[in-house]
Amino acid sequence: MRNAFLDELLALAAEDPSVMLLTGDLGFMVLEPFAERFPERFYNVGVAEQNMVGLATGLAEAGFRPFVYSIATFATLRPYEFIRNGPALHDLPVRVVGVGGGFDYAHNGVTHHALEDLAVMRAQPRMAVIAPADPGQARSAIRTAHALPGPVYFRIGKGPSAVPGLDDRFDLGRLEIVREGGDVALIATGAIASETIEAARLLARHGIEATVAICASLAPAPLDDIAALLERVPVAVTHEAAYVNGGLGSLVSEVVAEQGLPVRVTRCAVREMPSGATGSAGWLQERYGISAKAVAGAVEAALDQAATRA
Amino acid sequence: MRVVRSQALAAQIRLSVLQQSKRAHIGHIGSSLSIADLLAVLVDEGGLELDRGPVRADRDRFVLAKGHAVLAWYCALHAVGRLSAEQLDTFAGDGTDLAGHPEHVLDDVDFCTGSLGHGLSIGTGAALAARLQGSARRVVVLLSDAECNEGSVWEAIMFAAQHGLDNLTAIVDLNGQQALGYTSEVLDLSDMAGRWRAFGWDAVEVDGHDCDAIKAALDAPREGRPRVLVAHTTFGKGVDYMQSRIEWHYMPMDDTQYAAALEQVS
Numbered sequence: 001m002r003n004a005f006l007d008e009l010l011a012l013a014a015e016d017p018s019v020m021l022l023t024g025d026l027g028f029m030v031l032e033p034f035a036e037r038f039p040e041r042f043y044n045v046g047v048a049e050q051n052m053v054g055l056a057t058g059l060a061e062a063g064f065r066p067f068v069y070s071i072a073t074f075a076t077l078r079p080y081e082f083i084r085n086g087p088a089l090h091d092l093p094v095r096v097v098g099v100g101g102g103f104d105y106a107h108n109g110v111t112h113h114a115l116e117d118l119a120v121m122r123a124q125p126r127m128a129v130i131a132p133a134d135p136g137q138a139r140s141a142i143r144t145a146h147a148l149p150g151p152v153y154f155r156i157g158k159g160p161s162a163v164p165g166l167d168d169r170f171d172l173g174r175l176e177i178v179r180e181g182g183d184v185a186l187i188a189t190g191a192i193a194s195e196t197i198e199a200a201r202l203l204a205r206h207g208i209e210a211t212v213a214i215c216a217s218l219a220p221a222p223l224d225d226i227a228a229l230l231e232r233v234p235v236a237v238t239h240e241a242a243y244v245n246g247g248l249g250s251l252v253s254e255v256v257a258e259q260g261l262p263v264r265v266t267r268c269a270v271r272e273m274p275s276g277a278t279g280s281a282g283w284l285q286e287r288y289g290i291s292a293k294a295v296a297g298a299v300e301a302a303l304d305q306a307a308t309r310a
Numbered sequence: 311m312r313v314v315r316s317q318a319l320a321a322q323i324r325l326s327v328l329q330q331s332k333r334a335h336i337g338h339i340g341s342s343l344s345i346a347d348l349l350a351v352l353v354d355e356g357g358l359e360l361d362r363g364p365v366r367a368d369r370d371r372f373v374l375a376k377g378h379a380v381l382a383w384y385c386a387l388h389a390v391g392r393l394s395a396e397q398l399d400t401f402a403g404d405g406t407d408l409a410g411h412p413e414h415v416l417d418d419v420d421f422c423t424g425s426l427g428h429g430l431s432i433g434t435g436a437a438l439a440a441r442l443q444g445s446a447r448r449v450v451v452l453l454s455d456a457e458c459n460e461g462s463v464w465e466a467i468m469f470a471a472q473h474g475l476d477n478l479t480a481i482v483d484l485n486g487q488q489a490l491g492y493t494s495e496v497l498d499l500s501d502m503a504g505r506w507r508a509f510g511w512d513a514v515e516v517d518g519h520d521c522d523a524i525k526a527a528l529d530a531p532r533e534g535r536p537r538v539l540v541a542h543t544t545f546g547k548g549v550d551y552m553q554s555r556i557e558w559h560y561m562p563m564d565d566t567q568y569a570a571a572l573e574q575v576s
Contacts, residue, residue, distance in 0.1 A: 046468065048465035050461075050462040051431045051462055051469055053431070054430075055431055055432075057435055058433060058436035059436075059439045061435075062443065063367065081428075082431070085424075
């Protein structure tokens with residue numbers, strides 16, 4: 001996804017001379033094509049994420065569209081107040097690009113696991129928060145969001161896996177349905193969506209048919225689409241590579257509560273701080289309850305509970 | 311002649327700072343008084359070009375990184391007729407555009423500041439933008455000395471030096487005080503100029519209350535490096551009982567104190 005995103009950024013930069021790329025000294029074997037083609041619009045600012053966002057604020061006020069690039073934790077958490085008081089407060093077109101959501105950085109350990117980026121960025125009014133599910137959607141998202149006059153956060157996965165049925169679709173403030181089924185709605189955001197699809201396959205083997213919706217546009221939030229989707233199912237399960245509070249599960253629960261929808265919501269997300277043992281992304285997803293198997297299990301438990309209550 | 315005018319502007323800024331602080335019953339008086347002369351030079355003719363041609367984007371940028379002293383900026387704008395007396399009287403009131411830290415809803419505030427350590431990064435980005443756009447506009451960032459406690463200030467210092475941004479000027483208001491104590495006792499930043507110089511800046515030490523010296527330091531030819539004016543100032547300058555007294559970082563004045571202060575700056 002990362003390379004697709006950068007390819008599309010290269011194309012945008014060729015069309016729009018205001019596009020700049022700033023990196024906090026990360027992006028080896030990824031950013032070189034941009035640096036070579038547009039050296040005057042590429043800055044490695046050094047290991048200095050706060051200054052990177054401050055610079056982008058000054059550049060954007062003067063008419064540039066700077067993309068600031070780092071690993072998702074460093075791109076969002078270290079300079080968070082600079083993002084708040086800079087692009088968010090001034091409503092400027094700075095694009096914060098955080099690479100590696102959830103457990104993408106696997107063996108690198110917990111400092112590199114972006115588990116609250118979605119929640120904290122979603123807390124900022126004006127901030128568009130976009131977590132594409134696969135490379136094709138990442139391309140569409142960067143292009144669609146380019147017209148936005150205010151700030152955008154992109155959470156970009158590292159992997160190449162495509163979500164079947166997504167077909168490069170992306171719309172601001174919309175859900176994209178990639179699978180239809182009447183028993184349960186699965187809603188996913190970001191690259192973990194490939195696991196969500198796998199969970200739907202596992203469920204189908206047990207005779208449970210799931211609708212799978214991709215929520216790449218966490219803000220602006222697809223409030224109407226979520227409500228419309230949840231009107232037709234008894235159980236909804238959200239799935240994200242993030243802490244359980246503040247992200248997609250919270251968003252969906254907010255819609256359900258505020259609109260009084262008669263649906264039970266189960267949130268598949270990380271519920272404890274990962275510490276101690278680490279491993280591959282797959283191993284971590286399993287351990288913290290966000291693997292395909294864990295999601296399928298959560299769906300079955302939620303359906304059982306719903307049936308017991310009914 | 312021009313310097314005489316700057317001095318008169320500075321006197322007017324000090325008077326307005328006292329009047330508005332008293333009316334609104336708020337503090338940050340000492341921090342505002344210490345930068346009155348610096349701001350007078352910046353808003354005087356030959357200082358910042360706040361209206362360069364018909365396009366707003368072409369004007370010089372000013373970042374008051376030490377946003378807590380914004381009352382002095384409002385008073386400076388008022389002194390040169392860019393802010394009406396009526397507007398100034400809304401300072402710190404309900405629904406005002408004149409907050410206790412600068413907000414860009416006001417025409418002559420380019421950037422919201424108030425959280426220390428942000429301003430120099432933003433100003434450095436603004437200077438880089440001007441250079442990339444081939445614009446002659448300049449960027450001035452006014453920092454407090456204690457603000458240099460913030461690591462992000464040094465990130466910006468390194469970047470500006472690395473890229474030789476000589477359209478960027480930082481001014482450090484070296485008044486030696488911070489909220490809870492003297493800077494030398496909190497985090498000692500003595501030889502401030504030497505510190506910036508070691509990071510690649512053209513550092514000039516000036517008397518921050520000498521308009522002539524300030525002006526000369528701003529205008530001296532550049533040689534491909536950003537410049538910092540380390541402005542030696544007196545906290546609470548102009549009011550004897552406030553000068554170099556920690557409590558005047560936050561304290562408002564009572565009636566007796568106000569009368570005494572007015573007498574001294576008038």
